[in-house]
Amino acid sequence: MAENSTGGTQTLTERQRQIAAAARALLDAEGPEGLTMRRVADALGIKAPSLYKHVPDKTALELLVVAGGFVEVAEALEAATADAAEPLPALAKAYRDYAVAHPHLYRLMNYQPLRRDLLPPGLEERAAMPLLAATGHDGDKARALWAFAHGMVSLEIDGRFPPDADLPAAWKAGLATFV
Amino acid sequence: MAENSTGGTQTLTERQRQIAAAARALLDAEGPEGLTMRRVADALGIKAPSLYKHVPDKTALELLVVAGGFVEVAEALEAATADAAEPLPALAKAYRDYAVAHPHLYRLMNYQPLRRDLLPPGLEERAAMPLLAATGHDGDKARALWAFAHGMVSLEIDGRFPPDADLPAAWKAGLATFV
DNA sequence: ACCGTGAAGCTAACAGCGTTAGCCAAGCGT
């Protein structure tokens, strides 16, 4: 079978896909506390040490989930902006919708340094394309837009805004610079 | 002695201050992996179970550190904007300087939902004052500015921007909307 | 001066986590 790698240029084995799916389901349902090796193994009907025949360690397992998330985000942003008359608000909405629907995955993907060495190349670049397109391919504006969107969704999913905060108005205020 | 609380309206005991300082030093020096109950106790010359006479659990211990960080951030933002001809860029620089100098603390403070029930009241409000002042007390703009700054520093300290990214230009592009 | 109480330390232990070592069975290729 394929070398015991995860997410590199090699394709995943069927078991690795099953592991990623089980891990993803636990993360979505229960957050990081639910994502343990024993829980993932239970979901697959095997014991935790058996996972190590398919992934080198827990970090690699998490990165299987992260890689899937990057693909999903890129697809969501691409779909949102494909035919949009105003791609910027459509992109912002799609970005927020994804994070709000998958807060635990969003945190796993975006709240730590990224092990690029253990992820397929091109994931970040693909996810960045819609932001570049929405800002007229201005790299500085695209990065600023990314930072703003990341900040808005992080603070929202972490419940950091006051309860009475008018988020649509804050989004509008912040996006004004990018129109 | 004071009730066995942490960070509530009661003042901290001397031992709790020592625990917070030891925890903070370990976090700054070694990141979250260095911040264990055994390591904190070692730094104080006692055993880990002894800590539970002073803090109810590890979360409470971490919140001692978080509370201290909020005070420091507020002080840094206040100092930066007190006499500034242009408070907005001064505020942004102070915010970034703090996060870049204390990335592990910044993550502990800002990368998760906040246990407000276990923190002294007013910490967030005080830290928000300079942002309100810098945006002409426009709540929507202040929140958007906060999101942008949080996004910029998070992506920077997590090494998420491409290595060749012009961060000053991205800061400038993003702040344009708030001038 | 003595006694009781409270505080703060200790040891031993527990439960759960990620991970390793070594064994076994099944399937496949020669």
Add this chain to the structure above:
DNA sequence: ACGCTTGGCTAACGCTGTTAGCTTCACGGT
């Protein structure tokens, strides 16, 4: 038929946060 590879297993390890119960010391009250 045999050897090798794969993928499961059990037992165990080390580390983590935390609890239970014991001991010692200091302080206050009588």
